[in-house]
Amino acid sequence: xxxxxxxxxxxxxxxxxxxxxxxxxxxxxxxxxxxxxxxxxxxxxxxxxxxxxxxxxxxxxxxxxxxxxxxxxxxxxxxxxxxxxxxxxxxxxxxxxxxxxxxxxxxxxxxxxxx
Amino acid sequence: xxxxxxxxxxxxxxxxxxxxxxxxxxxxxxxxxxxxxxxxxxxxxxxxxxxxxxxxxxxxxxxxxxxxxxxxxxxxxxxxxxxxxxxxxxxxxxxxxxxxxxxxxxxxxxxxxx
Numbered sequence: 001x002x003x004x005x006x007x008x009x010x011x012x013x014x015x016x017x018x019x020x021x022x023x024x025x026x027x028x029x030x031x032x033x034x035x036x037x038x039x040x041x042x043x044x045x046x047x048x049x050x051x052x053x054x055x056x057x058x059x060x061x062x063x064x065x066x067x068x069x070x071x072x073x074x075x076x077x078x079x080x081x082x083x084x085x086x087x088x089x090x091x092x093x094x095x096x097x098x099x100x101x102x103x104x105x106x107x108x109x110x111x112x113x114x115x
Numbered sequence: 116x117x118x119x120x121x122x123x124x125x126x127x128x129x130x131x132x133x134x135x136x137x138x139x140x141x142x143x144x145x146x147x148x149x150x151x152x153x154x155x156x157x158x159x160x161x162x163x164x165x166x167x168x169x170x171x172x173x174x175x176x177x178x179x180x181x182x183x184x185x186x187x188x189x190x191x192x193x194x195x196x197x198x199x200x201x202x203x204x205x206x207x208x209x210x211x212x213x214x215x216x217x218x219x220x221x222x223x224x225x226x227x228x229x
Contacts, residue, residue: 009155032214043119043205043220044158051215090157094214100146100165101173102214107157 002027002093006106014114015083021076021109023091032094033074034103035065039087047089050074061085086113117141121206121221128196128228136191136224138206144219146212147189148173149181151202152223158205164189165212196228 003026013019025031032051036044048059055067065076074091091106122137140147149161160173162181170181178200180192189208193200204224209216 034217036218041222043207043222044218045220046217049217096215098214100148100163100209100212101160101171103160103218105158107155 002031002095002104004091004093004104004106006089006091006109008109009107010110010112012112012114013081016080019076019078019081019085019111021089021091021111023074023076023106024072025074025091025093026072027093027095029096030069032096033065033067034092034094035059035063035074035076036090036092036105037061037087038090038108044090047076081111081113083113083115086111119206119208119219119221121204121224123224124222126224126226128193128226130197130228131195133192133194133196134226135193136204136206136226137188138190138221139188140206140208140219141187142208142210142219143186144208144210145186146209146216147183148207148209148218149179149189149191150205150207151175152205153202161191161204163212193226196226198228200226201228202226 005024034049035047038044050067094103119140148163150158164170164183167186206221207218
């Protein structure tokens, strides 16, 4: 079975600074990978996804993520954060060919933006 | 453009009471899901419905039942609520079953069981 680790529970960055959120997965083959964002009081919204092909994927709100097979990682990046990026971020992994119950979420990283 | 709608938004129950959480989607999606979110635990799948007429257990189904009423609606029932079921519950839908079909989430129901 696949698993996801988000090593950082909380991250604090200054507004305008760059951001990288870490995600490591465990899966024997090429996985489906996702990043979701959850603003306070809201449900999760899909930021970006990786299925195959180009390992650098672009998402909404200026986010990007890079799939690195050798490191089993799918880190999320943004060059310059805005106060509105303060939220909880979840990485998720799914098995190709898996069923509807095949998505595993990480425990989340809480992003705090300092003015 | 409503997407996934959950009712109620908040609920307080006493131990042993029952209730049903409602979920409806207007995207003509085939698959629907119920997750619970607890601090430090991420999201855990309770039940899912890959298509209309089918339901299956997820990771944490004990104490819950579900009904896929039609293609649009998927309800979650707590027959006898326990404090361990205090959580935020999210309904989600996807166009097709399988992890390659991104999930669309509702805004959640915050449930407290005293």
